[in-house]
Amino acid sequence: MNIFRDSKKRLALIKKQKDAFLKIAQQSKTPLYLFDKTEIQKNLKTFKNAFRNEGIDINVFYAVKSNYYHGLLKTVVKEGENLDVSSQRELKLALKAGAKQIIYTGPAKTKEDFELILKHHEKINVNLESLRELRLLAEMAEKKKVIMRCGVRIYTRMQNGWTKFGIPMEELATFFREAQKYKSIHFCGIHFHISFNKNPEKYIKTLEMLSEYLQKNFTQTEREEFEYLDIGGGFYPQQWQAIYSWNEDQESAIPEERDYIKEILEDKFLSRTLTVLSQPIEIFAQEISRVLQKKIKNVLPNVSFYAEPGRYISHSCMHFLLNLVDIKTPHIGITDGGNNMVGWELFQFYYYAPIFNLSQFDEEREIPFITYGSLCTPDDIWGYYLYTKKQPKEGDILLIPYQGAYTYTLAQQFIKDVPPVYDL
Numbered sequence: 001m002n003i004f005r006d007s008k009k010r011l012a013l014i015k016k017q018k019d020a021f022l023k024i025a026q027q028s029k030t031p032l033y034l035f036d037k038t039e040i041q042k043n044l045k046t047f048k049n050a051f052r053n054e055g056i057d058i059n060v061f062y063a064v065k066s067n068y069y070h071g072l073l074k075t076v077v078k079e080g081e082n083l084d085v086s087s088q089r090e091l092k093l094a095l096k097a098g099a100k101q102i103i104y105t106g107p108a109k110t111k112e113d114f115e116l117i118l119k120h121h122e123k124i125n126v127n128l129e130s131l132r133e134l135r136l137l138a139e140m141a142e143k144k145k146v147i148m149r150c151g152v153r154i155y156t157r158m159q160n161g162w163t164k165f166g167i168p169m170e171e172l173a174t175f176f177r178e179a180q181k182y183k184s185i186h187f188c189g190i191h192f193h194i195s196f197n198k199n200p201e202k203y204i205k206t207l208e209m210l211s212e213y214l215q216k217n218f219t220q221t222e223r224e225e226f227e228y229l230d231i232g233g234g235f236y237p238q239q240w241q242a243i244y245s246w247n248e249d250q251e252s253a254i255p256e257e258r259d260y261i262k263e264i265l266e267d268k269f270l271s272r273t274l275t276v277l278s279q280p281i282e283i284f285a286q287e288i289s290r291v292l293q294k295k296i297k298n299v300l301p302n303v304s305f306y307a308e309p310g311r312y313i314s315h316s317c318m319h320f321l322l323n324l325v326d327i328k329t330p331h332i333g334i335t336d337g338g339n340n341m342v343g344w345e346l347f348q349f350y351y352y353a354p355i356f357n358l359s360q361f362d363e364e365r366e367i368p369f370i371t372y373g374s375l376c377t378p379d380d381i382w383g384y385y386l387y388t389k390k391q392p393k394e395g396d397i398l399l400i401p402y403q404g405a406y407t408y409t410l411a412q413q414f415i416k417d418v419p420p421v422y423d424l
């Protein structure tokens with residue numbers, strides 16, 4: 001348990017709320033997502049303060065794709081922050097939540113996307129991803145007599161594998177000069193993004209390359225035109241997740257001859273899990289801010305700094321509340337909720353997350369126990385270990401806490417409905 005950041009604090013919170021969770025399970029039908037808005041408030045504050053302590057005021061545009069729950073979006077807006085969207089659907093959700101400022105990013109934007117964007121142009125910055133997008137938007141905006149605030153997404157060798165997005169950094173000057181020609185386009189931003197960063201290296205290298213490129217290819221007057229630099233999301237939090245030691249490479253197809261389940265149940269693995277090593281946000285902020293102060297502020301003197309954290313903000317805001325419906329053997333049980341609540345195979349192969357038996361709470365004793373979901377497929381596994389005081393029983397209530405990022409958003413109506421969310 002001590003492998004996770006804030007384990008003690010988080011565990012203490014579960015203990016404090018345990019009886020309330022059991023009551024919710026009795027009164028409302030499980031399975032449920034439990035939504036805790038205080039986690040969003042806390043994560044926003046930690047993120048902002050980490051940068052503020054380094055002298056950088058960062059404008060947060062929370063990435064809706066990591067969890068689009070309305071209560072979450074409303075919380076972000078109430079906290080005075082903004083939203084980052086990638087589709088018409090997400091834009092509508094952001095507007096419904098009352099967002100005052102929105103970034104619209106995402107490849108291959110269509111005429112229909114731009115129609116909705118132009119309708120709400122006062123609130124939106126568009127991060128363009130191609131010359132086609134620029135030309136189409138310029139033409140549409142001109143017809144509507146609207147001036148659209150835009151930036152462009154760039155990639156460097158640090159965004160390796162993400163080249164379907166944006167333009168190569170080397171084409172930024174050409175893009176800028178074409179954008180300058182359109183009266184309907186107020187071109188003033190630069191954006192880059194890559195996910196799953198466990199340390200700040202990629203941000204730093206991108207910023208260093210960008211600084212050098214801008215100095216070589218832009219005049220001082222041109223550089224003064226830029227109003228925002230958007231460093232995207234991708235800040236990997238110190239999440240309540242680990243990797244299974246029997247699946248270090250996070251393979252999703254285990255050879256049939258390998259009976260790993262038998263080995264787990266016999267507790268053959270000395271170390272059951274491996275820590276996901278990710279640096280604290282304070283280190284990200286320290287290192288990124290250092291480059292912004294030293295290499296960007298002098299080159300882009302008029303920019304505000306934007307970031308689009310998704311996972312970092314939403315990772316701890318949802319818990320899953322499940323009922324252990326059937327006990328099949330002393331080491332196998334099936335809950336009412338299924339993996340359609342989180343997408344596919346998340347906890348079967350990719351990540352371990354602690355599961356607590358709230359009806360028989362014990363924070364020390366974790367037994368090998370396979371918790372299946374109730375979908376009509378064997379590929380529906382919540383986990384292979386269970387924290388429980390004694391042998392689990394039918395009707396016990398289980399909690400998988402702090403799993404808010406890319407779970408609810410990836411949920412799918414596979415066999416069963418996506419369960420409701422309960423606001424704590």
Ligand SMILES: Cc1ncc(COP(=O)(O)O)c(C=O)c1O
Nearest residue numbers: 063193195233234308309310311
């Ligand atoms: C443009 C953009 N911004 C922000 C994010 C959010 O990333 P994360 O949830 O890793 O912070 C993504 C995720 O893919 C993205 O594509």
